[in-house]
Amino acid sequence: xxxxxxxxxxxxxxxxxxxxxxxxxxxxxxxxxxxxxxxxxxxxxxxxxxxxxxxxxxxxxxxxxxxxxxxxxxxxxxxxxxxxxxxxxxxxxxxxxxxxxxxxxxxxxxxxxxxxxxxxxxxxxxxxxxxxxxxxxxxxxxxxxxxxxxxxxxxxxxxxxxxxxxxxxxxxxxxxxxxxxxxxxxxxxxxxxxxxxxxxxxxxxxxxxxxxxxxxxxxxxxx
Amino acid sequence: xxxxxxxxxxxxxxxxxxxxxxxxxxxxxxxxxxxxxxxxxxxxxxxxxxxxxxxxxxxxxxxxxxxxxxxxxxxxxxxxxxxxxxxxxxxxxxxxxxxxxxxxxxxxxxxxxxxxxxxxxxxxxxxxxxxxxxxxxxxxxxxxxxxxxxxxxxxxxxxxxxxxxxxxxxxxxxxxxxxxxxxxxxxxxxxxxxxxxxxxxxxxxxxxxxxxxxxxxxxxxxxxxxxxxxxxxxxxxxxxxxxxxxxxxxxxxxxxxxxxxxxxxxxxxxxxxxxxxxxxxxxxxxxxxxxxxxxxxxxxxxxxxxxxxxxxxxxxxxxxxxxxxxxxxxxxxxxxxxxxxxxxxxxxxxxxxxxxxxxxxxxxxxxxxxxxxxxxxxxxxxxxxxxxxxxxx
Numbered sequence: 001x002x003x004x005x006x007x008x009x010x011x012x013x014x015x016x017x018x019x020x021x022x023x024x025x026x027x028x029x030x031x032x033x034x035x036x037x038x039x040x041x042x043x044x045x046x047x048x049x050x051x052x053x054x055x056x057x058x059x060x061x062x063x064x065x066x067x068x069x070x071x072x073x074x075x076x077x078x079x080x081x082x083x084x085x086x087x088x089x090x091x092x093x094x095x096x097x098x099x100x101x102x103x104x105x106x107x108x109x110x111x112x113x114x115x116x117x118x119x120x121x122x123x124x125x126x127x128x129x130x131x132x133x134x135x136x137x138x139x140x141x142x143x144x145x146x147x148x149x150x151x152x153x154x155x156x157x158x159x160x161x162x163x164x165x166x167x168x169x170x171x172x173x174x175x176x177x178x179x180x181x182x183x184x185x186x187x188x189x190x191x192x193x194x195x196x197x198x199x200x201x202x203x204x205x206x207x208x209x210x211x212x213x214x215x216x217x218x219x220x221x222x223x
Numbered sequence: 224x225x226x227x228x229x230x231x232x233x234x235x236x237x238x239x240x241x242x243x244x245x246x247x248x249x250x251x252x253x254x255x256x257x258x259x260x261x262x263x264x265x266x267x268x269x270x271x272x273x274x275x276x277x278x279x280x281x282x283x284x285x286x287x288x289x290x291x292x293x294x295x296x297x298x299x300x301x302x303x304x305x306x307x308x309x310x311x312x313x314x315x316x317x318x319x320x321x322x323x324x325x326x327x328x329x330x331x332x333x334x335x336x337x338x339x340x341x342x343x344x345x346x347x348x349x350x351x352x353x354x355x356x357x358x359x360x361x362x363x364x365x366x367x368x369x370x371x372x373x374x375x376x377x378x379x380x381x382x383x384x385x386x387x388x389x390x391x392x393x394x395x396x397x398x399x400x401x402x403x404x405x406x407x408x409x410x411x412x413x414x415x416x417x418x419x420x421x422x423x424x425x426x427x428x429x430x431x432x433x434x435x436x437x438x439x440x441x442x443x444x445x446x447x448x449x450x451x452x453x454x455x456x457x458x459x460x461x462x463x464x465x466x467x468x469x470x471x472x473x474x475x476x477x478x479x480x481x482x483x484x485x486x487x488x489x490x491x492x493x494x495x496x497x498x499x500x501x502x503x504x505x506x507x508x509x510x511x512x513x514x515x516x517x518x519x520x521x522x523x524x525x526x527x528x529x530x531x532x533x534x535x536x537x538x539x540x541x542x543x544x545x546x547x548x549x550x551x552x553x554x555x556x557x558x559x560x561x562x563x564x565x566x567x568x569x570x571x572x573x574x575x576x577x578x579x580x581x582x583x584x585x586x587x588x589x590x591x592x593x594x595x596x597x598x599x600x601x602x603x604x605x606x607x608x609x610x611x612x613x614x615x616x
Contacts, residue, residue: 052610055531057530057531057609057610057613058610077535077536078535078537081530081533081534081535081538082533084531084532084533085532085533086533090531090532092528092613096524096527096528096613098525098528099240100240101236105236109528109529109532110532110533112229112233113529113532113533113534113535113538114533118229157532161533
């Protein structure tokens with residue numbers, strides 16, 4: 001079976017002039033369709049760098065990222081943007097919703113950069129908003145929502161283009177434990193429907209809900 | 224790629240989030256475009272007015288005016304004015320067979336009174352034939368005669384506005400108006416002619432000289448017979464007048480010459496206005512650039528998010544450039560509307576009109592300013608690193 005996402009010998013070295021910082025060193029990862037994987041590590045372990053590289057927001061100094069069997073090395077900025085739009089759904093710790101913009105418009109945002117005809121945007125966005133249970137909040141502005149609701153909007157936004165992978169960076173970091181549990185159950189539900197989830201967290205307890213745990217330390221996989 | 228209608232919609236939405244700031248940013252362009260449109264309309268109105276005035280005088284008119292030397296104070300030419308009534312006889316003597324009428328023209332601003340009514344008019348002194356030069360048509364009564372000229376009679380022929388203001392519906396013929404404590408019998412009233420022809424009181428030049436103690440002749444007006452070669456006539460008039468004056472004392476010109484001089488002056492005025500408007504638009508543009516740079520910084524995280532969700536650098540640049548153009552073009556449209564309203568407001572005084580090219584230039588400049596001053600902020604936004612941008616707080 002071909003992995004949906006593969007990191008082959010990925011290193012990221014920041015050249016700071018006189019010194020070089022090795023954020024990632026020879027990381028190899030294979031993630032298969034329908035998996036729920038947690039990438040765990042303490043602050044400075046390189047997990048954010050790895051998430052950015054896996055999400056094609058950054059390029060490795062060495063190594064390759066292969067998504068759905070396609071090597072992304074050498075892709076143009078436009079091609080990478082297209083792959084991010086079609087194949088990866090991001091969920092961030094601080095939600096990153098457009099301020100004073102409605103729930104519907106926030107969820108529509110990725111569709112604007114896709115090839116989906118504009119006539120279908122509202123329908124698709126409404127479907128995703130209904131899945132996260134916010135159908136009665138369509139016209140609410142993002143600043144009128146609670147933290148949990150904001151993160152559910154972010155999940156709907158991540159899902160709207162039906163990506164291969166959901167990449168969630170500390171998705172419960174800004175939420176109380178009860179709300180955090182609700183968000184996690186949202187991810188579990190998506191995973192049970194076959195969606196591949198990569199959860200980046202420093203929280204070992206949270207990582208336990210994943211089927212597989214990748215532990216990073218000083219830029220290398222230790223487990 | 225995000226398409227133009229969607230880019231514009233996003234631009235409107237983003238700008239609507241900060242309505243006051245957007246309006247204040249537009250203000251520079253609003254003032255710039257308003258200045259261009261309103262001032263061009265007024266200059267155009269002024270030009271229309273002058274052209275109308277000259278058209279009303281007829282086409283085959285030659286004017287003799289005091290000569291203004293280059294660099295000379297115009298008031299000096301007034302003081303050194305050598306034109307006199309004698310010149311009228313000289314012209315009649317030498318080119319009398321080629322002309323219909325020749326008259327001196329004395330103009331002075333005076334206040335006329337009738338009972339309790341007063342009116343600030345221009346008193347125009349000329350001979351009994353001057354009505355032909357001015358193209359006056361008689362509404363009631365009559366113009367003054369050769370005898371009135373000779374007798375320096377205290378008579379007046381008044382224009383329609385003068386009649387309206389002093390006499391209302393009453394027939395003024397035979398009534399007396401008072402100017403500087405001297406009574407003048409009204410002989411007749413002119414039909415309305417438009418412009419400042421309707422605020423005049425015509426009387427014999429001999430009367431004006433005697434009553435108002437002035438010998439300063441503004442100009443001599445000569446109406447040529449039909450079919451005369453005006454260039455040749457001007458040359459002959461000049462030769463004739465050289466018997467009375469030196470070449471430096473007078474100029475012989477046609478209306479065309481005067482119109483072209485006025486056009487030159489208006490051209491210089493328009494250039495000065497264009498420079499002022501240009502500076503205003505420049506300031507407006509700098510304001511747009513400033514606010515767009517602030518907006519790029521404020522929305523850094525949004526830029527990062529959009530890139531993470533699939534926007535390319537071009538999409539981001541296009542979005543910010545669209546916002547800049549919308550601000551600038553919006554300012555241009557508001558400025559144009561205000562300019563139009565200002566034009567309507569002054570139309571009771573002057574026939575101001577907004578030429579189509581002024582609209583095109585104003586809109587063109589608005590878009591130009593939006594593009595020029597929006598490009599740097601747009602580039603700056605498009606070059607943001609998505610990771611840095613997402614971390615920005």
